[in-house]
Amino acid sequence: MSYFALSEATAAAHLATVPVIHRILGGTSADWTVREVGDGNLNLVFLVTGPDGGVAAKQALPYVRMIGESWPLPLSRAYYERLALADQGRLASARVPALLHHDDDMALTVMALLTPHRALRGALIEGLRYPLLADHLAEFLANTLFYTSDLAVPAAQKKKRIAAYLGNTAMCRITEDLIFDEPYFDAPMNWHTAGLEDVVAAFKADTPLRLAVQDLKARFLAAPEALLHGDLHTGSIMVTDQDTKVIDPEFAFYGPIGFDVGMILANFWLAAFAEPGQRPGVPSDGWLLLQAARLWNGFADRFGSHWRNLDPLAEGGALHAIGRHAPALRETAIAARIDMIWRDALGFAGCEIIRRILGLAHVADLESIADVEQREACERRALSFARALLLMPDHFPEIAAVHRAIAPALLPA
């Protein structure tokens, strides 16, 4: 079947040809209701419900939806997304939607409907709290990152998986440009809150900052440590009180472990910096920073446990050898590796915060602060913090040190 973009009018009839979808929805396609809800930047998303159940059908468009046909983007991203959903599903099955059907020609991926889930970002802005969220995200990160790394997977096998994702270059290019380049020069699509011109100019002239970002870009380009989600912000996470699902891995590729970790931490920190602007005068309950700490510590604990649980006699990944030959060194090696991930994560988090305030794609946490002066104040604090992450990582040997540095910025305005 050659590609055509589905619509609310045509989606039901198209999906009715797939037996598994029929079974889940029940009835006939005439009984199904279809709602297009793609509020993201890139794709069509149809929620389809029938008498017995529902599915979510995501279809890539051959261009960037938020910009239009002037910015083409290959449909192949749907292929990489379903590849990643399958890989993540094997490693963290409870943390991603079940993949029900895919059609690469149609750039179509059909998943279990997540209900009554909602996107985490909006929920955090409303001040909602989720007791299992941090643990669930730690589980997703540790499982997908450890078990696709050189610790768990023999090198020859891992290189095949690296190769499987190497073609997802158009999506990586978006990150290269939007995160690592454009915020630091007068890119035409940059925008920012009025009043931040001095920071924009200062960052542009900040040689150490730009070199630190350049080094992280080099790592993003050429450090295939593990299979990354690649776009792990709070808009890619669906939550209920009891469940957490990570969606939208269309940016997936093999990259530096600290990138996924740093991006999700940055989005919790962005939410925390936005809080005083969202609820002026109300003291923070500290929940967001507590979740960031639980997420990081939970990730680090699980990453170490996965390592300890490797069969000491099995071949394992190429970096498992030290544990096989020198069991006494294993704990030190674990601590050293986790520290390297932490250092990387700090840098990538700094990049993510900066680009969400000065680049093209902003976050609603900050944008929804109606009072411009409040917003500017929150953003200014976040930018200053991001610069410190990039330039003074030694000041933040652990996440508690980060949070001590943030705390004063979170006092009510």
Next chain:
Amino acid sequence: MSYFALSEATAAAHLATVPVIHRILGGTSADWTVREVGDGNLNLVFLVTGPDGGVAAKQALPYVRMIGESWPLPLSRAYYERLALADQGRLASARVPALLHHDDDMALTVMALLTPHRALRGALIEGLRYPLLADHLAEFLANTLFYTSDLAVPAAQKKKRIAAYLGNTAMCRITEDLIFDEPYFDAPMNWHTAGLEDVVAAFKADTPLRLAVQDLKARFLAAPEALLHGDLHTGSIMVTDQDTKVIDPEFAFYGPIGFDVGMILANFWLAAFAEPGQRPGVPSDGWLLLQAARLWNGFADRFGSHWRNLDPLAEGGALHAIGRHAPALRETAIAARIDMIWRDALGFAGCEIIRRILGLAHVADLESIADVEQREACERRALSFARALLLMPDHFPEIAAVHRAIAPALLPA
């Protein structure tokens, strides 16, 4: 044609079917002489000469020649070797033999005969000097490493080249095992000069050393910065007074730039450490260290020049963007990148020196020192220096600092 191993008796008739070989050699295959000279560890090498000229025909064997059929090794390495010869030939045509013919089924690569070249290692042991050697090697390194990196090649195109070499896993595995693992535990194939037992035991128990090596192994596994030769020791270099050719890139893959640089520096340093044992009582003329310095400085200069010469308006590699958008930052970025390569090179050089003394594959520079006590003394100094490279890179901000540290070890015994 399905694979069979050629012999001195069958090679001429086999090669006679290739028109380009016929043209070069002249006469008929009955007029050709064939000599098998493969003194390396892995392959058959036939030198074939006729009335008008000669060629070198290299054929992979399905096992490691120095060990035997008990250590199988895939023939595909011949495919990666001819791929690399072609890539290197485009970027540094004067520094590699011309590729005349290849037959992937036969794992056969036919190259221009290098005559009157000889292998550099043996020449250095004899004390011969080559005026253009260091510049030639700097040219080879700078051209092949810069022009396959994210500075010169757009990311999507570079990832295709990474993928092209990702299957060369069996050769990478040899390096992973022999350089990064086995020297640090009681691997059955390790051997060393009697008297070094204390160093073997100390290295095995040296946690910081082993963690430093582990980090470099992680970079070797997952840092596809540029197309590496992968085995750039002085046995892979053929020289005359006027010419230098780099051969045998069968370990080629995309890896960290500092690996190639560090391995060749290490082999110059190994030769320098061997000198007092080779010529007891004769003061060193300092030529070997001077060449190492010329090689590194020549590489760094050329790497920077290649960067400066990039078209400022062209797309270029993903890491070229900073130079496009912030020309004032370019020199600082160049210096920072060269410093990162230098740091990596020091570490990889340390690994190479250690494995050449305590691992499976030793170097003739040291092995040919007949006096065991002299040899042990040279090796002990080299090992101590290698450990310093790995653990105290900050002490060696430039190659002059390295050579100041080495100099006392090179005084006549």
